[in-house]
Amino acid sequence: MAVSRAKSGVMRVVVVGAGTIGSTHAEVLDAHDQFDLVGAIDREHRDVVVGSRRLRTRTDFSRALADLSPDMVVIATPTGTHLDVVGQVLAAHPACRLLVEKPAVASWAELDRLVDVMRGEAAERLLFAHHTAYAPEVLWLARAKELQQSGGRLRSAFCVFQDPYANDVPGYRQRLGSSWVDSGINALSVLERFATVGPPLGRRHLDVEGIVEEVRVQLGGGDETARATIVTSWEASASAKSTRLVYESGMQVLLDHTGVTGLAEQDGRITHRFGTDGSRVRRIQHYRNLYDVVANGPDALTSWETTHRLLRTLLHAT
Numbered sequence: 001m002a003v004s005r006a007k008s009g010v011m012r013v014v015v016v017g018a019g020t021i022g023s024t025h026a027e028v029l030d031a032h033d034q035f036d037l038v039g040a041i042d043r044e045h046r047d048v049v050v051g052s053r054r055l056r057t058r059t060d061f062s063r064a065l066a067d068l069s070p071d072m073v074v075i076a077t078p079t080g081t082h083l084d085v086v087g088q089v090l091a092a093h094p095a096c097r098l099l100v101e102k103p104a105v106a107s108w109a110e111l112d113r114l115v116d117v118m119r120g121e122a123a124e125r126l127l128f129a130h131h132t133a134y135a136p137e138v139l140w141l142a143r144a145k146e147l148q149q150s151g152g153r154l155r156s157a158f159c160v161f162q163d164p165y166a167n168d169v170p171g172y173r174q175r176l177g178s179s180w181v182d183s184g185i186n187a188l189s190v191l192e193r194f195a196t197v198g199p200p201l202g203r204r205h206l207d208v209e210g211i212v213e214e215v216r217v218q219l220g221g222g223d224e225t226a227r228a229t230i231v232t233s234w235e236a237s238a239s240a241k242s243t244r245l246v247y248e249s250g251m252q253v254l255l256d257h258t259g260v261t262g263l264a265e266q267d268g269r270i271t272h273r274f275g276t277d278g279s280r281v282r283r284i285q286h287y288r289n290l291y292d293v294v295a296n297g298p299d300a301l302t303s304w305e306t307t308h309r310l311l312r313t314l315l316h317a318t
């Protein structure tokens with residue numbers, strides 16, 4: 001059954017990869033009046049549930065793209081397959097845009113291949129989805145310029161990104177790489193909202209199995225340097241993600257990415273706060289905000305230049 005509601009004058013989109021996040025893309029696209037979800041492709045026969053309907057995925061990649069003729073293809077397959085799928089889409093349907101899930105690549109060899117792609121004609125058509133940078137609490141602080149100015153320079157940051165994946169480490173490694181590859185890019189994309197992310201300064205495994213990592217990165221350059229410590233972990237009983245920013249004035253801002261809240265504290269008192277009404281699932285909000293940017297002018301998405309720098313920092317620390 002086709003899920004398309006034949007919306008007119010909107011961008012026709014196909015999602016490749018009908019797993020956890022492919023389903024989120026499908027749900028957000030289906031509800032967005034500037035996109036028309038016209039199909040999904042997966043290497044397995046999996047249905048995607050969109051609201052009360054089921055979208056049957058297609059496995060015949062090239063034929064599906066020829067039939068569906070999308071304006072944009074979303075690549076939501078496991079991290080280590082992104083580049084192969086980019087190549088398949090460009091070969092089968094070269095005129096469309098591609099939105100690639102984070103992290104676009106997970107190794108230096110893949111980054112070299114991506115750099116080659118970005119030197120070619122396809123460069124203007126590749127977009128990169130760093131969903132946590134579009135989280136409501138992150139956008140709240142990014143837009144609160146006066147609050148940031150009152151804090152003065154950013155001095156340090158502490159990011160903790162934890163997921164409950166210790167029960168199936170081999171499975172999650174295959175899908176997502178490692179806790180650092182999977183969540184490190186999210187932390188970096190959040191930090192990039194508030195300072196230019198520089199190279200890593202060090203990295204340590206905090207456990208024997210290699211599923212809890214500490215990475216320190218430089219923020220800014222020259223005299224303006226601050227430091228961030230990022231901990232990524234698969235040793236948790238639930239997903240729990242937060243970023244704490246400490247400013248020159250002593251002001252601290254806590255962004256709780258799980259609760260979708262923000263709090264600014266100065267001299268022991270809360271000076272500003274941000275919250276949500278809980279009516280929308282956290283991840284849906286990230287992708288809804290991201291797709292609003294795609295609809296209104298994808299130039300405002302994370303640029304290739306920034307994506308390239310973040311990926312280099314990510315890979316230097318692997």
Ligand SMILES: NC(=O)c1ccc[n+]([C@@H]2O[C@H](COP(=O)([O-])OP(=O)(O)OC[C@H]3O[C@@H](n4cnc5c(N)ncnc54)[C@H](O)[C@@H]3O)[C@@H](O)[C@H]2O)c1
Pocket residue numbers: 016017018019020021022041042043044046076077078079080081085101102103131175176182
């Ligand atoms: N799971 C999350 O919470 C989450 C959040 C944001 C971003 N992401 C990113 O999204 C990507 C996918 O993660 P996921 O958790 O949805 O994975 P997943 O394993 O749940 O889903 C991946 C899907 O892709 C299909 N697939 C695999 N190789 C394919 C190929 N070559 N062609 C077509 N289909 C293929 C699989 O059959 C599966 O249905 C990863 O890069 C991840 O970093 C995941």
